[in-house]
Amino acid sequence: MISSLPKRIHHIDVVVHDLDRAVERYRKVLGVDPSPRESLPGRGIDLARFRIGETWLILVQPTQPESPVMRFLEDHGEGFFHMAIEVDDVESSSRNLRAQGVRLCNDTPRIGVEGWRLVDVEMDETFGAMVQLVEVGED
Amino acid sequence: MISSLPKRIHHIDVVVHDLDRAVERYRKVLGVDPSPRESLPGRGIDLARFRIGETWLILVQPTQPESPVMRFLEDHGEGFFHMAIEVDDVESSSRNLRAQGVRLCNDTPRIGVEGWRLVDVEMDETFGAMVQLVEVGED
Numbered sequence: 001m002i003s004s005l006p007k008r009i010h011h012i013d014v015v016v017h018d019l020d021r022a023v024e025r026y027r028k029v030l031g032v033d034p035s036p037r038e039s040l041p042g043r044g045i046d047l048a049r050f051r052i053g054e055t056w057l058i059l060v061q062p063t064q065p066e067s068p069v070m071r072f073l074e075d076h077g078e079g080f081f082h083m084a085i086e087v088d089d090v091e092s093s094s095r096n097l098r099a100q101g102v103r104l105c106n107d108t109p110r111i112g113v114e115g116w117r118l119v120d121v122e123m124d125e126t127f128g129a130m131v132q133l134v135e136v137g138e139d
Numbered sequence: 140m141i142s143s144l145p146k147r148i149h150h151i152d153v154v155v156h157d158l159d160r161a162v163e164r165y166r167k168v169l170g171v172d173p174s175p176r177e178s179l180p181g182r183g184i185d186l187a188r189f190r191i192g193e194t195w196l197i198l199v200q201p202t203q204p205e206s207p208v209m210r211f212l213e214d215h216g217e218g219f220f221h222m223a224i225e226v227d228d229v230e231s232s233s234r235n236l237r238a239q240g241v242r243l244c245n246d247t248p249r250i251g252v253e254g255w256r257l258v259d260v261e262m263d264e265t266f267g268a269m270v271q272l273v274e275v276g277e278d
Contacts, residue, residue, distance in 0.1 A: 006169055008192030009148055012222060014268040022266050028239050029260060029270060030145055030224070052224060053147030053193055079267030080219035083151060085169070085191060100167050121168060127161050127198075128218030129153040131168060 004093060006085045010116075010134050011049075011056035013081040015073050019061035023048045026059060034059075038113055045069050047113070082130035084118065090135035094119045097133075109135070143232060145224045149255075149273050150188075150195035152220040154212050158200035162187045165198060173198075177252055184208050186252070221269035223257065229274035233258045236272075248274070 016022040023034050027050075035049040044067030050057045060081060062070035072081060087093040090109050098104060102125055109117035117135040125131075155161040162173050166189075174188040183206030189196045199220060201209035211220060226232040229248050237243060241264055248256035256274040264270075 004170055006171060006191045009151065009194045009196070012148065012151070014266065016266045025264065025266070029236065029241055029265060031143055031235070032145060052145045055148045055194065057148070057222075077267055080222075083196075083219075096170070097168065102168055125164065126168060127153065127155045127164070128216055 004087070004089075004096065006087060008054045008086050009083055010054075010086040010136065011058050011084045013058045013060050013084075014079065015060050015062065015069060015076075015081040016078050017061065017073070019046050019048060019059055022059045022061075026050060026057070030057070039063075040113060043067070043069065043110075043112075080129070082120070082132050084116075084132040084134040087133050087135060090117050090119050090133050093133050097121070143226070143228075143235065145226060147193045147225050149193075149223045149225040149275065150197050151222050152197045152199050153218065154199050154201065154208060154215075154220040155217050156200065156212070158185050158187060158198055161198045161200075165189060165196070169196070178202075179252060182206070182208065182249075182251075219268070221259070221271050223255075223271040223273040226272050226274060229256050229258050229272050232272050236260070 030050055032050050037046060037048050039046050044064030045060050045062055047058050047060045062073055094104055103122040105120035105122055109119050112118050119133045121131040123130050169189055171189050176185060176187050178185050183203030184199050184201055186197050186199045199208060201212055233243055242261040244259035244261055248258050251257050258272045260270045262269050
């Protein structure tokens with residue numbers, strides 16, 4: 001059944017300067033082993049994931065100057081980057097938001113790791129806490 | 140069974156200047172109705188909660204000058220405040236972290252809404268993204 005209700009906090013991204021150091025610290029704090037390090041060259045990031053319940057906690061290190069994540073890190077410092085909320089149909093949910101006047105960063109979903117289909121809500125729509133919609137297959 | 144593994148992202152707090160405005164916006168973006176507004180005078184906050192999957196997304200407005208949340212808002216602006224990770228036994232988990240050299244903000248759990256028992260990890264232990272341990276009953 002296709003529902004327009006959000007299903008879960010699918011992932012939370014934390015942006016850091018040094019992925020290896022952050023992974024070691026989070027492994028200690030969480031008591032959970034991370035996934036192997038991954039790269040998304042098109043986005044200019046390396047990342048590692050920790051699974052907590054139904055949510056991925058993802059540490060992200062930007063690797064390319066002038067990329068959106070590098071600019072976020074330079075402007076805001078290390079810390080929370082965004083939370084991604086899973087929906088059944090990201091295009092349909094995006095259309096609904098636009099129809100209500102909510103501004104989005106991209107019209108066509110970006111593709112993340114494992115083919116996740118991502119649409120970003122403009123940061124000032126959600127009072128500084130960036131929200132992303134994500135449609136995923138099984139994981 | 141008592142497990143030392145984290146069970147879920149129990150809640151994510153977002154700190155805002157104006158709770159009523161933020162609640163209206165998040166209601167639109169999430170397509171979910173919030174809980175009634177609540178107050179925690181001892182902590183100096185008002186809050187409203189949205190349920191997403193197994194996680195509470197909580198909007199928090201500080202109401203008292205000099206309180207920790209007000210200082211965070213003044214220093215960092217609106218946005219993500221912390222994520223709380225559910226554990227079975229917050230005292231046991233805190234002892235384990237301390238034994239590994241992870242610094243915590245409080246030795247005795249603070250009490251949140253609905254009797255949640257909370258211990259905060261020092262912010263610089265987790266690269267700017269504040270992590271909290273929480274032990275809860277049923278919810």
